[in-house]
Amino acid sequence: xxxxxERLQALRATAEEIVAGLPAWDNxxxxxxxxxxxxxxxxxxxxxxxPATAAPQPQSRPSLRLVGExx
Numbered sequence: 001x002x003x004x005x006e007r008l009q010a011l012r013a014t015a016e017e018i019v020a021g022l023p024a025w026d027n028x029x030x031x032x033x034x035x036x037x038x039x040x041x042x043x044x045x046x047x048x049x050x051p052a053t054a055a056p057q058p059q060s061r062p063s064l065r066l067v068g069e070x071x
Contacts, residue, residue, distance in 0.1 A: 011038055012045050025049045 015036035025031045030052035036045040 008038065008041075008043070008045070011036070015045050019046075019048045019050065022050045025051050029053075 031049040035047040
């Protein structure tokens with residue numbers, strides 16, 4: 001179980017690092033909900049609101065992919 005816990009902690013840290021590079025949401029302007037999910041277990045690693053105008057540059061998000069609405 002320790003290996004799995006370490007893997008999830010590393011994924012969470014990566015998600016937090018990505019979001020930290022985006023502007024902070026001011027709680028008033030249009031926002032996008034950014035959710036990170038473990039591709040293996042499908043567990044939600046975290047979610048954040050970011051300004052709708054904040055978009056990472058294509059070269060900075062090679063491991064991110066847009067998915068449809070979860071059912």
